[in-house]
Amino acid sequence: xxxxxxxxxxxxxxxxxxxxxxxxxxxxxxxxxxxxxxxxxxxxxxxxxxxxxxxxxxxxxxxxxxxxxxxxxxxxxxxxxxxxxxxxxxxxxxxxxxxxxxxxxxxxxxxxxxxxxxx
Amino acid sequence: xxxxxxxxxxxxxxxxxxxxxxxxxxxxxxxxxxxxxxxxxxxxxxxxxxxxxxxxxxxxxxxxxxxxxxxxxxxxxxxxxxxxxxxxxxxxxxxxxxxxxxxxxxxxxxxxx
Numbered sequence: 001x002x003x004x005x006x007x008x009x010x011x012x013x014x015x016x017x018x019x020x021x022x023x024x025x026x027x028x029x030x031x032x033x034x035x036x037x038x039x040x041x042x043x044x045x046x047x048x049x050x051x052x053x054x055x056x057x058x059x060x061x062x063x064x065x066x067x068x069x070x071x072x073x074x075x076x077x078x079x080x081x082x083x084x085x086x087x088x089x090x091x092x093x094x095x096x097x098x099x100x101x102x103x104x105x106x107x108x109x110x111x112x113x114x115x116x117x118x119x
Numbered sequence: 120x121x122x123x124x125x126x127x128x129x130x131x132x133x134x135x136x137x138x139x140x141x142x143x144x145x146x147x148x149x150x151x152x153x154x155x156x157x158x159x160x161x162x163x164x165x166x167x168x169x170x171x172x173x174x175x176x177x178x179x180x181x182x183x184x185x186x187x188x189x190x191x192x193x194x195x196x197x198x199x200x201x202x203x204x205x206x207x208x209x210x211x212x213x214x215x216x217x218x219x220x221x222x223x224x225x226x227x228x229x230x231x232x
Contacts, residue, residue: 004162006162041227043224043225093162093163108153110165111162112162113160115160
């Protein structure tokens with residue numbers, strides 16, 4: 001089955017530092033990857049849609065200069081939280097769509113998530 | 120407005136019992152509906168995916184139904200196990216030239232011994 005990995009699985013950093021999270025599709029190519037944020041006991045909130053070779057599309061209210069997204073290849077997207085603050089502490093989850101099943105009926109495969117704690 | 124509502128918010132059942140989770144949506148135009156299971160601290164894992172023409176789909180002890188006329192879906196779990204304790208998320212995709220998914224808030228299921 002399709003596998004999406006994230007690295008790191010958890011990270012603790014000091015306030016003001018930047019943190020990079022990687023999302024990889026291990027056995028398929030993904031033209032589109034999605035980044036979500038999830039706070040405790042809440043559902044996933046879409047932050048941005050990452051398209052290979054082009055700029056990411058950010059959801060309303062998400063600062064693109066704070067959450068930098070790069071989708072340099074069909075198997076890798078990165079999310080960099082710049083100048084992280086305690087309120088950025090959350091569970092960040094990526095997902096990817098298999099290029100072979102693109103379109104509305106295509107299935108999203110989720111990564112295991114990255115727990116970010118900003119001190 | 121595209122919305123996905125799930126009920127109940129949380130549910131506690133005894134091991135071995137069955138349960139049914141509900142998902143109502145007001146999404147148009149409808150593309151597909153998926154149920155995901157999310158264990159605490161993990162990413163969601165797909166259970167079922169149904170398109171407009173599909174009424175039911177099973178995955179082991181999980182059976183999802185879809186009524187496209189009433190815009191309702193249910194996820195039935197048979198003979199629950201302790202490992203079924205998780206959040207179950209209903210996700211509806213909209214086909215509007217692009218690709219947009221609407222997430223439900225999820226139902227938190229607790230299975231007790």
